[in-house]
Amino acid sequence: MSQDEGFFKKFHETINSSLDDVTRNNFVNLETNTKRVSYLCSLPTVRNYNLIDDLQKCQTGGEFPVKKDLEKARLLKDEGNKAVQKGDWAKAMQMYSQSMVHMPEKETEELSIVLANRSAALNHLEQYEDTLADIKRCLNLGYPRHLRYKVYERRARCLLVLKRNKEAISAFQDTISSLDEATKLDKEKRQKMRTDSKLMLEILNKGLVLAGNPKDPEPLKKTPPKPKLPGKHNSQYPAASEAIQIDSDEVRGRFATATKDIEPGEILLVEKPHSGVLLAEYSGTHCQHCFMKCPIPLPCPKCPNVVFCSDKCLEAAQKSYHGYECHILPLIWKSGCSITCHIALRMITQQNKDYFPKLSQELDAKPPGPYKTEDYRNIYHLVSHEDKRSKLDFLHRTQMTAFFVKLLEVSGYFDGKPRIKPVELDELKTMAVDEKYKDDVALIGGLILKNLQILKFNAHEVFELQCPKPKVDKNVIKHEGKSVFLAGAVFPTLALFNHSCDPGVVRYFCGNNVVVRAVKNIKKGEEVSENYGPIFTTVPKEKRQAELKEQYWFDCHCTPCEHKWPMYGEMNENYMRFKCDSDHPCPNVVAVPYDSQEFMVQCGLCQQYTNILKGLKSLQDTEMMYRLGRAAMESGQYGEAIKKFVAVLKLYDETLSPPYRSYYDCVQDLRRSMLALGNYSII
Numbered sequence: 112m113s114q115d116e117g118f119f120k121k122f123h124e125t126i127n128s129s130l131d132d133v134t135r136n137n138f139v140n141l142e143t144n145t146k147r148v149s150y151l152c153s154l155p156t157v158r159n160y161n162l163i164d165d166l167q168k169c170q171t172g173g174e175f176p177v178k179k180d181l182e183k184a185r186l187l188k189d190e191g192n193k194a195v196q197k198g199d200w201a202k203a204m205q206m207y208s209q210s211m212v213h214m215p216e217k218e219t220e221e222l223s224i225v226l227a228n229r230s231a232a233l234n235h236l237e238q239y240e241d242t243l244a245d246i247k248r249c250l251n252l253g254y255p256r257h258l259r260y261k262v263y264e265r266r267a268r269c270l271l272v273l274k275r276n277k278e279a280i281s282a283f284q285d286t287i288s289s290l291d292e293a294t295k296l297d298k299e300k301r302q303k304m305r306t307d308s309k310l311m312l313e314i315l316n317k318g319l320v321l322a323g324n325p326k327d328p329e330p331l332k333k334t335p336p337k338p339k340l341p342g343k344h345n346s347q348y349p350a351a352s353e354a355i356q357i358d359s360d361e362v363r364g365r366f367a368t369a370t371k372d373i374e375p376g377e378i379l380l381v382e383k384p385h386s387g388v389l390l391a392e393y394s395g396t397h398c399q400h401c402f403m404k405c406p407i408p409l410p411c412p413k414c415p416n417v418v419f420c421s422d423k424c425l426e427a428a429q430k431s432y433h434g435y436e437c438h439i440l441p442l443i444w445k446s447g448c449s450i451t452c453h454i455a456l457r458m459i460t461q462q463n464k465d466y467f468p469k470l471s472q473e474l475d476a477k478p479p480g481p482y483k484t485e486d487y488r489n490i491y492h493l494v495s496h497e498d499k500r501s502k503l504d505f506l507h508r509t510q511m512t513a514f515f516v517k518l519l520e521v522s523g524y525f526d527g528k529p530r531i532k533p534v535e536l537d538e539l540k541t542m543a544v545d546e547k548y549k550d551d552v553a554l555i556g557g558l559i560l561k562n563l564q565i566l567k568f569n570a571h572e573v574f575e576l577q578c579p580k581p582k583v584d585k586n587v588i589k590h591e592g593k594s595v596f597l598a599g600a601v602f603p604t605l606a607l608f609n610h611s612c613d614p615g616v617v618r619y620f621c622g623n624n625v626v627v628r629a630v631k632n633i634k635k636g637e638e639v640s641e642n643y644g645p646i647f648t649t650v651p652k653e654k655r656q657a658e659l660k661e662q663y664w665f666d667c668h669c670t671p672c673e674h675k676w677p678m679y680g681e682m683n684e685n686y687m688r689f690k691c692d693s694d695h696p697c698p699n700v701v702a703v704p705y706d707s708q709e710f711m712v713q714c715g716l717c718q719q720y721t722n723i724l725k726g727l728k729s730l731q732d733t734e735m736m737y738r739l740g741r742a743a744m745e746s747g748q749y750g751e752a753i754k755k756f757v758a759v760l761k762l763y764d765e766t767l768s769p770p771y772r773s774y775y776d777c778v779q780d781l782r783r784s785m786l787a788l789g790n791y792s793i794i
């Protein structure tokens with residue numbers, strides 16, 4: 112749990128130092144999460160803890176309390192208007208967006224005017240779909256009637272550009288009728304707009320008749336299509352493809368294996384998160400709900416903390432977690448708790464109040480039927496290593512839980528009604544939760560504590576590949592990207608994949624959907640493993656083992672660890688590692704010097720001879736094909752590059768046995784191309 116400098120650290124230290132031996136002992140002897148939380152929350156030292164002082168001193172996570180601010184909103188709107196006068200439409204758009212972030216919800220008319228102004232800026236920026244969306248929003252908010260002719264006419268002209276002529280006709284009709292209410296528009300201008308609109312109506316109507324009255328084209332979709340699994344889904348694990356099954360054993364728990372030979376590039380899993388949380392620093396630039404970058408943000412109407420990419424995401428968030436988190440978000444951020452801790456809380460706030468009490472009787476058994484991403488019971492049964500956990504670890508996590516339980520009370524969660532007003536400092540002068548919520552504290556607190564344990568081993572970082580605008584360099588277009596850690600999330604099916612220091616898959620994100628693709632040939636029956644951090648080509652074995660033990664509590668027995676594979680820089684380039692070609696399957700590698708004159712080479716294990724001529728012939732084309740793949744990758748033709756790299760790996764795998772450098776060069780480039788193809792945003 113990373114604490115940074117948030118105020119939770121002080122709370123944690125104070126509680127720790129105030130616990131006497133008896134209390135500690137009592138805590139240590141508790142055997143369930145529910146009891147741990149109830150006990151800690153009942154201690155006077157926790158109940159009487161006053162957060163106000165810590166909060167006021169805390170510099171992390173911005174201001175508190177945070178409220179919408181009309182004055183700020185108006186200043187930003189004025190900035191937007193000034194930018195319009197200078198013809199700087201991009202700046203105007205930004206200023207109006209910021210004004211919306213701070214505009215109090217009740218100022219509907221003013222908000223509608225800012226939206227109308229932003230729609231004008233967007234129209235100049237040729238963002239027609241977004242212009243239409245803002246016009247719709249401003250009308251919904253009751254944009255003044257005497258001004259409506261402006262937005263109707265803008266709507267009509269946008270629709271014309273989008274060739275949605277039928278809709279344009281109706282927008283021109285609205286323009287004409289709204290001109291009757293345009294009391295502040297001078298007569299001449301009104302007359303001109305009426306004449307122009309009528310003319311447009313005539314032209315459009317004629318055009319439609321001539322064209323045989325065709326349907327309008329569909330509105331353009333802004334969000335990229337959700338990635339799809341090719342072929343059939345696994346019936347038991349629908350987020351995974353049929354090429355994957357989940358097996359288990361005593362030592363490794365559950366893990367994925369291949370049900371057929373898998374080729375590099377194959378998509379093996381597409382899964383949305385059960386729960387995911389965007390990092391605080393991206394809350395103003397990326398959608399709180401789907402994590403997509405939002406250049407035209409839609410702020411939460413109730414708080415200035417978060418933005419959304421669309422009405423759909425805003426609505427979905429408000430109906431679930433954001434309703435409750437809206438006013439407590441700044442407290443979560445200021446606490447300095449890690450993103451994993453926040454996910455543990457989000458897993459609660461995203462469900463309504465009755466969900467967990469209803470489910471509580473069913474938690475002990477794994478749910479029957481297909482393994483569903485949205486079913487909390489599947490999360491509940493992910494690895495938590497509760498039996499290996501130290502008492503100190505429990506105490507620390509229970510303290511975090513006590514803080515979250517207080518936040519849930521403040522948020523209105525225990526009443527099932529999201530609070531409307533921002534949180535006042537005074538509400539945090541004690542950490543005591545009202546007695547009437549005793550049962551909720553035990554149940555929900557117990558689950559948060561469980562979530563905190565589970566997430567340590569099962570949460571994933573969500574990253575975005577950010578590319579500066581492609582550069583033209585010596586006639587080659589360069590696409591240079593860097594991965595940026597954006598959010599944390601838990602994907603219940605992906606969480607069943609075990610680790611290998613030589614993983615068979617790569618994972619990337621499309622918004623918040625994770626996509627898992629093979630980067631190697633994986634034979635039927637072999638484990639399909641992913642990677643939790645350390646890769647054998649770059650990290651020495653001892654360090655990998657230590658890292659995995661420390662973070663994931665297991666001893667890695669993957670092939671590179673067991674066979675002490677050399678790191679990339681130490682791979683011997685003087686030999687080619689031929690597979691033994693014996694009639695009986697032989698796992699041995701026949702190492703042949705590059706300058707060898709012999710074509711029949713004896714295996715040291717089975718003593719049979721391998722004819723390397725055949726292999727050498729099939730490898731002849733690999734160098735050229737790999738170069739073509741690199742060229743395609745560097746010019747941004749990732750699809751083409753992937754095809755070439757896959758073909759190279761196929762040839763390699765038929766003949767040679769890793770590890771050798773050219774194999775991992777190719778795997779690395781294949782991985783990069785898939786990442787670039789899958790998810791990047793131009794910054």
Ligand SMILES: C[S@@+](CC[C@H](N)C(=O)[O-])C[C@H]1O[C@@H](n2cnc3c(N)ncnc32)[C@H](O)[C@@H]1O
Pocket residue numbers: 362363364365366493494568569606607608609610611663664665666667668669
């Ligand atoms: C994300 S879970 C993977 C799924 C897990 N095996 C299960 O049964 O749910 C991570 C945990 O799986 C186990 N694990 C992962 N990779 C492993 C490996 N290569 N060998 C042994 N155990 C492993 C460890 O217990 C680790 O904490």
